[in-house]
Each structure stands twice: as structure tokens, then as C-alpha cells.
Amino acid sequence: MVARRVVWLGVLIVIITALTYTLFFFIPADPAVEAVPKGASPQTIAEVRHRMGLDQPVWLQYLYFFHGPDLIGNGQASGILNWPPNLGYSFKNEQPVLATILDRLPVTLSLAIGGVVLWLLFGLGVGIVSALRPRSVQDRTAMLFALVGVSMPQFLLGVALLYLFYFRIHIFPAPTYVPFTQDPIGWAWHLVLPWCTLAFTYAAAYSRIMRSSMLEVANENWVLLARAKGLRRRDVVRRHVVRPALQQVVTMLGMDIGILISGAVVVEIVFGLNGVGNLAIHALNTSDLPVIAGTVIFAAVSVAVANLVVDIAYKFLDPRVQ
Amino acid sequence: MSSIAVGTAEAGGASAVSVGPSQLRVVFRRFWRDRVARFSLIYIGVVILAAVGAPLIALANGHPPDDLSHQFQMTTVYGLPEGPNWQLKFWLGADQFGRDLLTRTVYGARISLLIGVASTMVALAIGCAVGVVAGFLRGPVDGLLSRSVDVVLAFPILLLALSIRAVFGASLWIIIIVVAFATWPYISRIVRGQALIIREQEYVLAARALGAGDLRIMWEHVLPNLVGPLIVYGTLIIPVNILLEASLSYLGLGLPPPTATWGQMLADGQAYYATAPWMIAVPGLALLSTTIAFNLVGDALRDALDPRTGLATL
Numbered sequence: 196m197v198a199r200r201v202v203w204l205g206v207l208i209v210i211i212t213a214l215t216y217t218l219f220f221f222i223p224a225d226p227a228v229e230a231v232p233k234g235a236s237p238q239t240i241a242e243v244r245h246r247m248g249l250d251q252p253v254w255l256q257y258l259y260f261f262h263g264p265d266l267i268g269n270g271q272a273s274g275i276l277n278w279p280p281n282l283g284y285s286f287k288n289e290q291p292v293l294a295t296i297l298d299r300l301p302v303t304l305s306l307a308i309g310g311v312v313l314w315l316l317f318g319l320g321v322g323i324v325s326a327l328r329p330r331s332v333q334d335r336t337a338m339l340f341a342l343v344g345v346s347m348p349q350f351l352l353g354v355a356l357l358y359l360f361y362f363r364i365h366i367f368p369a370p371t372y373v374p375f376t377q378d379p380i381g382w383a384w385h386l387v388l389p390w391c392t393l394a395f396t397y398a399a400a401y402s403r404i405m406r407s408s409m410l411e412v413a414n415e416n417w418v419l420l421a422r423a424k425g426l427r428r429r430d431v432v433r434r435h436v437v438r439p440a441l442q443q444v445v446t447m448l449g450m451d452i453g454i455l456i457s458g459a460v461v462v463e464i465v466f467g468l469n470g471v472g473n474l475a476i477h478a479l480n481t482s483d484l485p486v487i488a489g490t491v492i493f494a495a496v497s498v499a500v501a502n503l504v505v506d507i508a509y510k511f512l513d514p515r516v517q
Numbered sequence: 518m519s520s521i522a523v524g525t526a527e528a529g530g531a532s533a534v535s536v537g538p539s540q541l542r543v544v545f546r547r548f549w550r551d552r553v554a555r556f557s558l559i560y561i562g563v564v565i566l567a568a569v570g571a572p573l574i575a576l577a578n579g580h581p582p583d584d585l586s587h588q589f590q591m592t593t594v595y596g597l598p599e600g601p602n603w604q605l606k607f608w609l610g611a612d613q614f615g616r617d618l619l620t621r622t623v624y625g626a627r628i629s630l631l632i633g634v635a636s637t638m639v640a641l642a643i644g645c646a647v648g649v650v651a652g653f654l655r656g657p658v659d660g661l662l663s664r665s666v667d668v669v670l671a672f673p674i675l676l677l678a679l680s681i682r683a684v685f686g687a688s689l690w691i692i693i694i695v696v697a698f699a700t701w702p703y704i705s706r707i708v709r710g711q712a713l714i715i716r717e718q719e720y721v722l723a724a725r726a727l728g729a730g731d732l733r734i735m736w737e738h739v740l741p742n743l744v745g746p747l748i749v750y751g752t753l754i755i756p757v758n759i760l761l762e763a764s765l766s767y768l769g770l771g772l773p774p775p776t777a778t779w780g781q782m783l784a785d786g787q788a789y790y791a792t793a794p795w796m797i798a799v800p801g802l803a804l805l806s807t808t809i810a811f812n813l814v815g816d817a818l819r820d821a822l823d824p825r826t827g828l829a830t831l
């Protein structure tokens with residue numbers, strides 16, 4: 196199964212990058228002209244264009260992306276199929292794309308980890324408590340919050356939190372990234388507001404899903420049977436309701452984490468964090484094709500890997516899945 | 518943007534309920550009895566009215582959405598926007614160019630509603646067609662369609678938005694297509710699941726025994742049975758699409774300025790959030806209340822179509 200997944204991942208990467216190159220081909224901006232100072236001679240522009248590989252037909256550029264010659268002239272062949280893999284060099288600053296992404300990754304990962312922990316804690320907790328007493332006061336209050344959460348644009352919540360807890364009541368510092376290895380407490384303290392922004396919007400969705408799938412499972416015959424044979428309510432809920440209900444959550448989680456690792460774009464922009472999402476947006480706005488293609492591949496791989504993990508997690512939740 | 522999955526994944530609870538004309542009336546009566554739903558529907562009506570009557574509001578206060586004539590009256594000497602000013606009929610304050618926030622917000626409602634609803638229609642059409650065909654025919658067709666859904670889901674929507682914009686310019690239709698492109702896979706997945714259930718029903722077998730072809734069965738038996746769930750998903754996808762359009766505008770990938778869009782207004786407001794919080798509050802609350810209202814209506818529709826959900830006790 197894993198082998199089939201890996202093959203599919205390869206196919207997915209080929210299709211998605213091909214689409215990326217095709218779409219990029221339509222963007223009218225000329226990266227070579229933008230890269231040189233104004234008034235550069237046509238010769239210089241041609242040289243730069245050659246170094247970027249843009250003088251080749253688009254299909255050849257695409258091939259170079261996988262396996263190509265040493266365009267920059269630093270002794271390393273281009274292409275992701277070479278070892279070490281080379282995602283190319285930024286049109287803007289000539290930095291290797293892979294190194295740039297890996298450089299930004301800690302920021303995005305920190306954002307994702309804290310956010311996921313918080314939202315699972317709150318989302319699942321609130322969902323379970325709500326489902327245990329449907330239509331009680333606590334259920335209604337929780338679902339009201341959840342409703343606001345799923346309707347809330349992340350950038351609105353982010354700005355509101357900044358206004359309240361940074362500008363008005365100065366509790367939290369301006370969000371920046373402090374490396375975890377340098378100062379773990381400062382790392383967490385500086386990321387509280389972005390985490391809360393991510394967690395609130397996602398926790399709302401997860402609590403709604405957890406609640407509705409638990410109530411759905413509660414209608415199943417096996418729950419009745421478990422109660423009938425005298426199992427305690429707590430055991431029924433834990434083993435026969437929460438576990439099957441978690442399946443839907445796990446499916447979504449795989450998807451969401453995959454997307455988050457490739458950049459929580461809006462949250463990163465609101466709080467000015469220099470993560471992968473910010474890198475992608477910047478590359479898009481400056482027509483930096485190698486960086487665009489690199490982040491696109493990175494996103495595809497992280498979504499696919501997260502989905503693979505989900506499939507493995509399924510086996511633990513549902514023994515019937517083989 | 519992954520919150521796209523929210524509305525749909527959750528609506529999965531609504532099973533394939535057949536909805537005939539008389540049943541629609543029953544469902545609507547059940548829906549109307551819900552006070553919150555009734556209020557939300559009325560609120561959406563008010564937002565639609567405001568959007569349609571946006572020029573009237575501009576006429577009432579005398580400030581068209583792109584009117585820059587009050588730039589110096591409604592900004593401070595430092596160029597910071599001023600708050601509400603009743604004398605000049607700036608009831609909700611001004612933005613950094615001295616433009617009327619109320620006028621721009623009601624004009625923004627036009628864009629949000631139009632894109633939200635139209636892109637949902639497009640997404641429903643594509644998602645429904647792909648989902649029904651994949652789920653009903655199964656086999657290699659299903660494999661191919663489901664794989665292409667995976668490709669679309671893995672594809673960065675922002676890149677698509679940017680390149681399409683670069684080629685065709687950012688028109689209303691382009692944004693609608695981009696937003697619909699981002700959400701149809703979710704609809705298609707759910708519809709496929711429902712079609713897989715429906716194709717095993719006895720009435721499909723009966724239709725086949727009577728000699729009906731695939732197309733006919735899909736059109737006359739599968740699609741009508743999807744009407745109920747599709748109404749629910751559709752209503753729940755509208756706020757998702759409104760948020761998506763607002764996010765695109767916020768990131769500068771939506772309709773270009775000076776068009777008033779809520780996302781763009783919020784992006785402008787963020788630069789002045791410390792000195793002019795109304796620039797965030799006005800479009801922000803408009804956006805939030807609209808999405809909440811659509812979500813409430815969607816929830817109530819789901820309950821009305823499938824009254825069993827929520828009755829279980831643990």
C-alpha cells in the first residue's frame with residue numbers, strides 16, 4: 196500500500212509541477228528583465244536569461260526542473276532527481292530554493308504544532324462534552340462559540356487579537372519567531388496570539404464535527420448493544436462512540452496538517468511571520484518561478500505524507516481496515 | 518483556507534433524503550419554526566437589500582464608494598483616517614483616503630454576495646456532475662475522476678488565482694471561477710459518497726430492469742435524490758466561499774482597488790488598526806455577521822431536512 200502511495204505521490208508531483216510551469220508560462224512578467232538594474236544592456240539580459248534557463252522552450256525548462264545541466268555554474272547540476280536534490284535557485288536572490296524553504300520551515304512548523312495541539316485539545320474536548328449532553332446549556336453555549344469560530348475570517352480574528360492583547364492591554368509581545376533552541380519560553384510566548392488565531396478557527400470546526408459524528412454514532416446498534424450488555428456509560432462512550440467518531444476527525448486532520456505545513460498563509464501574513472506561506476506569497480508576487488515550484492512541490496509532498504500517516508492511524512482506530 | 522472542508526465534512530450527516538414538492542413545504546415549515554433560522558434568513562435578506570440598494574445609500578449620504586473629495590476633511594493632518602462625523606454624513610467613519618466606510622461596506626456586500634453565491638452555484642454544478650458520474654459508474658471512470666479531485670485539492674489555489682489574474686485580468690467572473698475551482702472537489706467527494714449509496718437502491722435496480730440507461734438513471738433517479746443534501750451543502754459552502762473571496766482580497770489577489778471588497782478593506786484597516794479601529798470593525802462585523810447568518814441557515818436546513826440528527830442521547 197505504501198509503495199502505491201509513493202508512486203501516486205510521484206505522479207502527483209509531475210502533474211502539479213507541470214501545471215505550475217504551464218500557468219507560470221502565462222504570466223507576462225519577464226523575470227530576467229526584472230532581475231537586472233534599469234538600463235542594462237540586452238547582452239546582460241540575455242546572459243541572465245540564460246542563467247535562469249528562460250531561453251529554453253518551456254518543456255525543456257520543465258525537464259531541467261527534474262534533471263538538468265549546471266545552469267548557475269557552481270558545480271551542482273539542477274533538478275530534483277539529482278543527489279543532493281536541487282530545487283533550483285531563486286530568480287530574485289539566487290539562493291538555493293531548498294535551503295530557503297528549510298530555513299523558513301521552523302517558523303511554519305512551530306506555528307502548526309502549537310496550533311494543532313491547542314485546537315485538538317479544545318475542539319475534541321468541547322465536541323465530546325457537547326455531544327454528551329446535547330441541547331443542554333453548555334452544549335448550546337459551546338456550539339454558539341463554534342459557530343462564530345467557523346464563520347470567522349482568520350485575518351479578522353488575528354487583527355482583533357493584536358488590537359486587544361498587544362495594543363490595548365499589552366500582555367503579549369509583538370509576534371515574531373524566537374528559535375525554540377534559544378529560548379523555549381520566549382518561543383511559546385511570542386507565538387501565543389498566532390496559535391490562538393489558528394486554534395480558534397479550527398477548533399470550532401473540529402468541535403462541530405466531533406459532536407455531530409458522535410451523535411451519529413450514538414444511533415448505531417452497537418452502542419445499544421454495549422449498553423444492553425451492561426457496559427458502563429463511560430466505557431461505552433470511550434470505546435464505542437468516541438473511537439469510531441474520531442475517524443472523520445482524523446481524515447480532516449491529515450488534510451489540514453498537510454496544508455498547514457506548507458504554510459498557514461493568512462496567519463503568517465497577519466502576524467508578519469516569515470514562514471513557508473509568506474515565502475510562497477512573496478514568490479507569487481515577484482514571479483519567482485523556482486521558489487513557486489519549490490513551495491508547490493513541498494506542499495504536495497506534505498499533504499501526501501500527512502494523508503499517509505492518516506491511513507496508518509486508521510488501522511488503529513478501525514481494526515477492519517487492512 | 519482549509520476551513521473549506523468544514524461545512525461539507527460536517528454536512529455529511531445529512532443522509533440522502535428524497536425531497537418532493539410537498540415535502541419541501543414540510544421541510545420549509547420545520548425550518549421556519551426555528552426562530553434563529555428565521556432571524557438569520559431575514560438578516561440575509563437585509564444584507565441583500567443593502568447590497569442591491571447600495572447606490573441609494575450613497576445617494577443618501579452623498580458619498581459614492583470611490584469619492585475622494587473629502588480626503589482632507591476626513592483625514593487628520595498626519596493622513597490618519599477620522600472616525601464617524603455626523604455633520605459630513607460620515608456615519609461610520611472614513612478610510613485612509615477619506616472615503617465613506619458605510620458606502621464602501623454596502624458596496625462590498627455586493628461583491629461578497631455575488632461571488633459567494635455564484636461561485637457556489639458553479640462549484641455545485643461541477644462537483645455534482647463529477648461526483649454523480651464517479652459514484653454511479655465506479656470503475657476506471659471513478660478512479661480517474663477521484664484522482665483528479667486529489668490533484669485539485671493538492672494544487673495551490675493562490676498560484677491559480679495569480680496566474681489567471683495575470684492573463685485575463687481580475688474580473689468578477691475570474692474570481693468566481695477561481696473560488697469555485699477551490700471548493701468543487703469537496704462537493705464532488707460528498708456527492709460521490711451519496712451516489713455510491715443511491716446506486717444500490719432498489720428503485721435504481723427497477724429502473725435498470727425497465728431498460729433505462731446510465732444517463733437516464735443518473736438524471737432521473739440519482740440527481741433528484743441529491744436535492745436535499747445539495748441544498749444543505751450549498752448553503753454551508755456559501756459562507757466558505759465568501760471567506761475565501763475575502764481572503765483572496767486580503768492577500769491582494771482579489772478584485773483590484775479601488776473596488777470596495779471586504780477583504781481589501783480589512784487589509785487596508787490592518788495598517789491603521791491602532792489609530793482607526795473602525796476601519797476593521799465595520800467591514801469585519803459585516804463579513805462576520807453575514808457568514809454567521811449563512812451558517813445558521815445551513816444548520817437549520819440540515820436539521821429540517823433530517824430531523825433525526827441531534828435526537829440521539831448517550
